[in-house]
Amino acid sequence: MRNTFKRKIFDSIVWPVSLLLAFGLLIDDASAGTKGFSATNATWKAECGSCHLAYPPGLLPAPAWRRMMAGLDKHFGTDASIDARTAAEIGAFLENNAGQGKRGSDSGTLRVSETPWFRRKHDEVAASTWKNPKVRTAANCTACHAGAERADFDEHAVRIPR
Amino acid sequence: MRTFRSIVGLLLAGLLGLSGFTASAATPVEIQRSFEPAARAGTPGFSGFSAARGQQFFSSAHGNDWSCTSCHTASPVAPGRHAKTGKEIAALAPAANPQRFTDAAKVEKWFKRNCNDVLGRICSAQEKGDVLAYLMSLAK
Numbered sequence: 665m666r667n668t669f670k671r672k673i674f675d676s677i678v679w680p681v682s683l684l685l686a687f688g689l690l691i692d693d694a695s696a697g698t699k700g701f702s703a704t705n706a707t708w709k710a711e712c713g714s715c716h717l718a719y720p721p722g723l724l725p726a727p728a729w730r731r732m733m734a735g736l737d738k739h740f741g742t743d744a745s746i747d748a749r750t751a752a753e754i755g756a757f758l759e760n761n762a763g764q765g766k767r768g769s770d771s772g773t774l775r776v777s778e779t780p781w782f783r784r785k786h787d788e789v790a791a792s793t794w795k796n797p798k799v800r801t802a803a804n805c806t807a808c809h810a811g812a813e814r815a816d817f818d819e820h821a822v823r824i825p826r
Numbered sequence: 827m828r829t830f831r832s833i834v835g836l837l838l839a840g841l842l843g844l845s846g847f848t849a850s851a852a853t854p855v856e857i858q859r860s861f862e863p864a865a866r867a868g869t870p871g872f873s874g875f876s877a878a879r880g881q882q883f884f885s886s887a888h889g890n891d892w893s894c895t896s897c898h899t900a901s902p903v904a905p906g907r908h909a910k911t912g913k914e915i916a917a918l919a920p921a922a923n924p925q926r927f928t929d930a931a932k933v934e935k936w937f938k939r940n941c942n943d944v945l946g947r948i949c950s951a952q953e954k955g956d957v958l959a960y961l962m963s964l965a966k
Contacts, residue, residue: 743942
């Protein structure tokens with residue numbers, strides 16, 4: 665009798681609550697950083713997009729963007745320095761829309777392709793694909809994600825060049 | 827009639843406002859001229875800018891891996907390509923791209939960055955003026 669009661673409590677409260685929690689986590693993770701991909705800013709697009717794809721702010725956590733913006737004079741081997749006012753505007757835009765959830769934890773790297781979630785997402789990509797002259801580097805999102813300029817990284821739309 | 831006049835007046839005011847707004851717009855010649863005082867001060871016996879010297883400077887390596895041509899190609903009337911990322915770079919010569927060298931702040935931004943990459947230092951006013959002379963000498 666007591667066990668049945670316990671069972672009922674379990675069925676009616678614990679299960680639904682944990683399901684709700686799990687569902688909430690899923691939703692949270694799926695929507696984590698949506699803003700970081702849809703958000704746009706003309707200065708960011710123009711300045712960050714002159715030498716390479718303007719990487720969406722949701723790709724890196726806020727602390728990484730802060731370090732990136734503090735070292736633009738030595739930006740992956742080139743001088744990408746900008747005036748203080750422009751840097752402040754872009755920095756705020758990047759941090760306000762930075763990665764959340766799995767893309768929100770700072771692994772210390774400034775390279776998107778070295779972050780744990782990026783590696784996990786791309787672990788099935790063959791080594792030969794990365795070396796393909798049409799791909800060359802993991803920084804070349806557009807090679808496989810045709811919609812990268814619009815921050816569309818939908819995996820169903822991926823076309824790996826041969 | 828009065829309405830017409832006020833509309834014309836508004837349009838004129840708007841145009842004036844617009845030209846005031848774009849007061850920073852310059853021509854390549856004006857930008858090159860702005861390098862002259864510093865070039866005069868920095869180069870003993872300064873004798874103007876030279877397209878030939880500019881071309882030599884543009885196509886040479888200066889101790890680092892890259893020269894200007896690494897991204898802008900040896901024919902700057904054509905689009906170039908970023909040596910590292912592969913992203914297309916619009917043509918640099920004003921004859922092929924009228925937007926080039928019309929914004930002094932933009933010119934300074936890119937000279938600073940690119941001279942640092944190619945030479946590991948900022949460029950002198952003489953060097954910048956020579957490069958401009960070269961680029962302005964190119965026809966489409």
